[in-house]
Amino acid sequence: MLVPTVVLSGIGLLSGLGLALAARAFAVETDPRQDRITEALPGANCGGCGFAGCGDFAGAVVRGDAQPDGCPVCDQETRRLVAAIVGQTVQDRAPRVALILCQGGDDVAAKKYRYNGLASCASAALLGGGDKTCGAGCLGLGDCQRACAFGAVEMTPSGVARIIPARCTACGQCVAACPKDLIKLVPAEATIHVLCSNHDRGPAAKKACAVACLGCKKCEKSFAEDPRIKVADFLAYIDYEHAPDDPALAALCPTGSLVCSGAAAPAAERTS
Amino acid sequence: MKFRGGVHPSYHKDTAGLQIETLPLLHRYVVPIAQHLGAPGKVLVAKGDRVARWQPLSEPVGFVSVSVHAPTSGTVKQVAALPHPLGRPMLAVEIESDGEDRPWDGLAPPADWRTLDPAVLRRAIQAAGVVGLGGATFPTHVKLSPPAEKKIDLLVLNGAECEPYLTADHRVMLEQAAEVMEGLGLMMRVLGVTRACVGIESNKPDALEALRRACPADVAAEFMLLETKYPQGSEKHLIYALCGRRVPPGGLPMDVGCVVQNVGTAVACLEAVRDGLPMTERVATVTGAAINVPHNLRVRVGAPLLDVLAHCGGVTPDVGKVIFGGPMMGIGQFDLDVPLIKGTSGVLCLRDDEAARFEGGPCIRCGACVDACPMGLVPSAMGLIAERFRFEELGDWHVLDCIECGSCAYVCPSRRPLVQHFKRGKAEWRGILEERRAKSERDAKRAETAATA
Ligand code: SF4
Ligand code: SF4
Ligand code: SF4
Ligand code: SF4
Numbered sequence: 001m002l003v004p005t006v007v008l009s010g011i012g013l014l015s016g017l018g019l020a021l022a023a024r025a026f027a028v029e030t031d032p033r034q035d036r037i038t039e040a041l042p043g044a045n046c047g048g049c050g051f052a053g054c055g056d057f058a059g060a061v062v063r064g065d066a067q068p069d070g071c072p073v074c075d076q077e078t079r080r081l082v083a084a085i086v087g088q089t090v091q092d093r094a095p096r097v098a099l100i101l102c103q104g105g106d107d108v109a110a111k112k113y114r115y116n117g118l119a120s121c122a123s124a125a126l127l128g129g130g131d132k133t134c135g136a137g138c139l140g141l142g143d144c145q146r147a148c149a150f151g152a153v154e155m156t157p158s159g160v161a162r163i164i165p166a167r168c169t170a171c172g173q174c175v176a177a178c179p180k181d182l183i184k185l186v187p188a189e190a191t192i193h194v195l196c197s198n199h200d201r202g203p204a205a206k207k208a209c210a211v212a213c214l215g216c217k218k219c220e221k222s223f224a225e226d227p228r229i230k231v232a233d234f235l236a237y238i239d240y241e242h243a244p245d246d247p248a249l250a251a252l253c254p255t256g257s258l259v260c261s262g263a264a265a266p267a268a269e270r271t272s
Numbered sequence: 273m274k275f276r277g278g279v280h281p282s283y284h285k286d287t288a289g290l291q292i293e294t295l296p297l298l299h300r301y302v303v304p305i306a307q308h309l310g311a312p313g314k315v316l317v318a319k320g321d322r323v324a325r326w327q328p329l330s331e332p333v334g335f336v337s338v339s340v341h342a343p344t345s346g347t348v349k350q351v352a353a354l355p356h357p358l359g360r361p362m363l364a365v366e367i368e369s370d371g372e373d374r375p376w377d378g379l380a381p382p383a384d385w386r387t388l389d390p391a392v393l394r395r396a397i398q399a400a401g402v403v404g405l406g407g408a409t410f411p412t413h414v415k416l417s418p419p420a421e422k423k424i425d426l427l428v429l430n431g432a433e434c435e436p437y438l439t440a441d442h443r444v445m446l447e448q449a450a451e452v453m454e455g456l457g458l459m460m461r462v463l464g465v466t467r468a469c470v471g472i473e474s475n476k477p478d479a480l481e482a483l484r485r486a487c488p489a490d491v492a493a494e495f496m497l498l499e500t501k502y503p504q505g506s507e508k509h510l511i512y513a514l515c516g517r518r519v520p521p522g523g524l525p526m527d528v529g530c531v532v533q534n535v536g537t538a539v540a541c542l543e544a545v546r547d548g549l550p551m552t553e554r555v556a557t558v559t560g561a562a563i564n565v566p567h568n569l570r571v572r573v574g575a576p577l578l579d580v581l582a583h584c585g586g587v588t589p590d591v592g593k594v595i596f597g598g599p600m601m602g603i604g605q606f607d608l609d610v611p612l613i614k615g616t617s618g619v620l621c622l623r624d625d626e627a628a629r630f631e632g633g634p635c636i637r638c639g640a641c642v643d644a645c646p647m648g649l650v651p652s653a654m655g656l657i658a659e660r661f662r663f664e665e666l667g668d669w670h671v672l673d674c675i676e677c678g679s680c681a682y683v684c685p686s687r688r689p690l691v692q693h694f695k696r697g698k699a700e701w702r703g704i705l706e707e708r709r710a711k712s713e714r715d716a717k718r719a720e721t722a723a724t725a
Contacts, residue, residue, distance in 0.1 A: 113606035116629060117689045118659065123696045128359025128606065135360065146661075 033085050034058045040081050041071060046149035048072045048171025061086055069093070073169040096170040097188040098152070098163045102138040102180075103195045103257070105158025109137055109209040125179040134208035136197040138182055147177035190243040192250065194219075194229070194236045196257040201234050206255075213257040222252055229258070273516050275509045277646035278501040279679045281600065283475065287439045287559045287566045292447055294570040295583055297373060301343045301574035302611040303329055304356050304364040308403040309410045310336035317365060321348045324376040326550050328401075329365045338401040338411045341550040342367060343572035345374040355607045357596045357616065364611070367574070380548035385458040386490075393462045393545060400544030401551045401614075405536035406430060406505065407597055409615035412537055416462045422526040427465050428514060429456050431472040431479060431535045432498065432505035435598025438618045440555040441535050443568045445472070445479035448539055449486035455538030457491040458545060463531060468493040469514045473500045502600060503677040507532045509646055521673050556612060558584045560621035562591035574611045580619060581608070592624030600678045633686040641680035641690065647673050651680035651690050658693035663700035671697045 037058035045053040049070045051060055060066035061082065068083035069090040076092055083090040110133040115124050121143040124130045130139040140159035152167035153174060163174075165188065175183045182197055194213060198205045202214035215234030220227045228244040229236050236258065238244070250258050306312035313330030317323060323342040330339050346369035353361040385393060398413035418424050429452075433441040445452055460468055472480045474497045484495050498504055498513050508519045510532060517528040525532050536554060543549045552573055559566040564585030571580060577594070581587055587594070595602040596616050612619070641651035647670075654669045674694045681690040 113604070114629065116631065117692045118696070120661070120696070122700075123692060126692075126695055126699065 031059075031062045034062045036085050037061055037082050040074075040078055040085070042073050042078070042169075044073055044149055044169070044171075046073060046169075046171045046173060048169070048173055072096075072171045095188040096185045097165045097168045098170060098172070098174055098183050099186045099193060099195075100138060100144070100161050100163055100183050101193075101195055101197045102136070102182050103160055103211055103259075104132065104134055104137045104209040105140070105156055105160045107158045108211050109134055110207065122179040130180070132208070134198050134200070134205070134212065136180060136182070136199065137209060139180065143177045143179065144174035144183060147173040149173065186238075186240050187243065190238070190240055190245075191247070192229075192238060192244050193259055194238055194257055195259050196235065199233045199235050205234065211256050213253075214255060216254060218252045218254065219249060219258055222249065273513050274499055274501075275512050275646055276648065277644055277679065278503060278509075279644050279682050280500075281436050281502055281682060283500070284437045284559075285439050285442070285475065287437075287557050287568055288442055288476075290439070290443070290566065290568050292443050292555055292568045292570050295572070295575060295580065297344060297369060297371065298572075298575055298579050299369055300349075300576065300579075301346075301367045301369065301572065302354055302364050302576060303340050303343065303367065303574035304354070304362050304611065304613055305330045305340060306356070306362050307340055307409060307573070307613040307615060308338050308401075309408060310334075310338075310414075312363065313337055313339050315351055315363065315365065317348050317351065319348055319350055322346070323348060323367060324374050326379055326552060327376040328550070332398065336411055336414050338398055338403060338413075339550070340365075340401055340573070341552050342376070343552045343574045344369045345372050346370045355610045357603060357605065357610045357613055359603070359606075382548050383545055385454075385461060385542070385545045388461075388545070390462045390464065393458065396545050396548075397462075397541050400540070400549065402537065402540045402544055403551070403614050404534055405540065405554055405614065405617070406534035407601070407615055407617050409613075412533070412541060415531055415533065416459060418463070418526045418531065423529055424463050424465055424526060424531055425467060425529045426515060426531075427456070427460050427463055427468040428507075428511060428525070428530055428532040429468060429470040429493070429535060429538065430505055430507075430510055430532050431470060431476070431483070432510055433476070434473060434500075434502045434505040435600055435602075435617070436502075437559050437620050438557045438598050439559075440557045440568055440617055442476050442479055444536050444539060444555055445476070446482050449482040451539045451542050452535050453483060453487045453491055453493070453538075454546075455540070455542035456493060456533075457488060458541050459531075459533055459538060460491065465531075466492055470495045471498050471504075471510050471514050472496070473498050473504055475500045502679065503646055503675070506646065506675055506677060508675070521670060551614060554612075554614060554616070556580075556616050557618040558621075559618065560623075561626060562588045562621035562623045563619075564588060571612050571616075573614050577605070577610050577612060577619065578608050580612060581621070587621050588623070590623045590625070591621055593622045593627035595620040595622070600682070601676065630687040632688040635688060636686050638685060640683045640685065644679040644683045646677060646679060647675060649674060651684075651694075654697065655688055655690045655693050658697040663697055664704055666697045666701050667704070671701055674698065 038055045041054040043054050049057045051057040061068050068088050069079045079090050111131045112133045113131050115131040119141050121139040121141040124139050129135050138160040144161050145153040150167050152164050153161050156162050170185050196213035198212045205212035213236050215231050217231045219229040219236055220231045228239050311333050313332050315330050317329050324345045327342045328339045332338050346367045349366040349368050351365050354364040356362040394413050402412040403409040431445055470493055480495050507525050511517055511530050519528055540551045555570050557568050567584050594605045635652050645651055657665050676691055678691050
């Protein structure tokens with residue numbers, strides 16, 4: 001009993017000593033600033049900065065390969081702190097939030113075929129752009145939801161994706177994941193949005209989806225000059241640099257693709 | 273020689289005995305500009321223009337690009353993005369025919385290919401807009417212009433037609449045997465080869481006999497009856513079956529000294545030179561249990577599907593699926609307003625109960641797909657990886673070698689949508705490779721600037 005105990009403890013001690021020596025001999029010099037930055041970052045490892053995680057991003061900032069305000073997730077305070085660690089200053093910027101520019105669920109949007117394949121938008125999009133008659137619409141198979149590390153995307157019962165603004169950190173992962181290019185990062189304080197991406201002419205758009213933008217220009221014409229909503233190629237878009245905020249605007253829209261509310265609630269909920 | 277893997281679907285070649293019939297002139301044609309692999313051409317006509325039959329509607333941009341030509345004389349109604357068999361609207365020229373079918377006066381004069389220079393022949397083939405009629409629609413003049421370092425010694429004529437249901441190539445071989453063989457001779461002259469192999473599946477011995485009898489004395493062709501097995505008509509498998517050469521993974525037939533051409537393409541090349549006529553028609557099989565009168569039809573490219581179906585007595589009320597091409601690799605259509613194009617080898621109309629709508633289940637690790645894959649891949653593992661979106665791993669499983677033949681999905685007892693996974697996987701893996709390449713380029717540039725600074 002005694003012998004094995006002594007032998008095993010001996011082996012343990014020796015290996016421990018070896019490891020301790022090795023750790024000293026082969027220690028990698030890291031810039032202490034890198035650790036401090038990593039500490040300061042949110043630690044979400046979401047990849048929104050374009051690097052392999054918070055630590056990787058911190059290293060890049062120290063090396064000068066990334067801007068200190070490159071993390072889209074952290075708040076202004078943290079951004080300033082990170083910049084200060086590498087002796088720089090950063091501009092304040094308005095908080096942003098992701099927005100899905102489609103509200104054409106199965107109740108309002110027509111389908112052109114029955115899809116039964118892998119439940120992934122990118123796979124469905126390979127088959128004639130997806131099963132929606134509208135060539136631009138949300139396929140509702142949740143690639144954006146899977147990409148979001150913050151649980152900020154939900155699926156409505158009618159099968160369109162919707163952002164939960166309170167959870168969204170504007171990391172932009174969903175923007176990259178959507179094969180239909182439907183998601184935009186917009187200023188968080190904007191309250192008027194055009195939730196449609198369909199460029200078809202009015203009749204075709206109407207046939208494809210009941211809440212499609214027809215390009216009728218009612219919204220554009222409601223401004224005397226310098227319109228903040230413009231229509232190009234049969235689709236209205238908001239100039240978010242000077243976004244409109246008059247809630248009455250939404251009532252103008254004949255189809256309800258122009259919506260008012262910061263939270264971009266879908267048509268069904270607004271009416272209730 | 274027999275290749276490993278492959279499957280034996282029921283062939284349904286019920287239309288094999290039907291003579292090719294010509295579809296009468298229609299009132300309206302929709303000619304997409306992109307009907308080939310490669311850059312779409314530049315449109316030459318505008319709304320309101322009068323065009324004549326065979327007049328070019330577009331001109332090639334670059335080498336891997338061909339023109340499309342007017343199928344009849346008439347007026348251009350619009351040049352716009354219109355429904356296309358590939359599933360999304362694409363630029364097309366809509367022509368309302370004037371019923372005169374007046375030929376274009378700018379046609380090349382008829383010529384004798386036996387006296388012409390290969391370079392001249394190649395130009396004539398490109399000008400005529402000839403593309404591979406087997407389905408892949410790769411511009412034929414490109415395939416006939418191998419780079420100088422690739423020595424080509426064998427031209428393979430593909431008469432396998434291994435897709436179930438389709439009989440268009442079969443009929444062309446029977447009814448236009450002499451033209452097929454002349455066309456083969458022409459292509460041999462372009463390539464400067466003295467040897468040609470004709471491969472035909474064993475269920476069409478009459479086609480082989482017809483071609484053998486029609487072979488001119490100055491065309492040195494060997495004929496071979498091959499095992500009837502899908503995908504015998506795949507270039508790589510056909511080459512292996514005919515001469516035992518293996519095209520390396522990621523390689524092309526020219527890497528083993530071969531060029532493969534379809535029988536219909538041979539006829540089109542001949543017509544381009546002998547008669548100076550651009551490719552404006554093809555033979556397509558209209559078949560399936562849900563079409564009233566099946567046909568082998570000579571259709572002008574751009575004929576709307578609805579008119580073609582109407583000529584064949586229309587579809588039955590229980591139609592469930594309409595496919596362009598064969599059941600294994602064809603493309604399902606959701607809009608009957610699409611036109612037939614150069615690559616449309618058939619229109620298959622299936623009944624609703626035949627168009628199985630199954631839910632794919634989990635993989636039961638039976639290995640049937642591994643036995644069936646003619647490329648020697650492991651579809652079961654690739655499917656599991658793709659399903660979990662781990663696309664970086666797919667490269668290690670050689671997903672790019674998948675020819676999307678569908679053999680694996682055909683045998684899978686669990687009905688897994690394997691080919692869909694691989695189509696997606698190939699696209700994703702190509703994207704990853706592209707990203708890596710861009711990154712290493714960036715890194716190299718950065719290292720360079722760091723070194724000079
Ligand atoms: S919704 Fe999009 S932008 Fe917002 S946190 Fe999720 S992935 Fe990032
Ligand atoms: S927004 Fe885009 S990624 Fe999200 S479910 Fe819709 S189509 Fe898919
Ligand atoms: S589709 Fe691809 S993986 Fe499946 S059998 Fe054919 S080559 Fe093999
Ligand atoms: S045939 Fe289907 S169930 Fe069998 S191993 Fe392949 S994928 Fe799995």
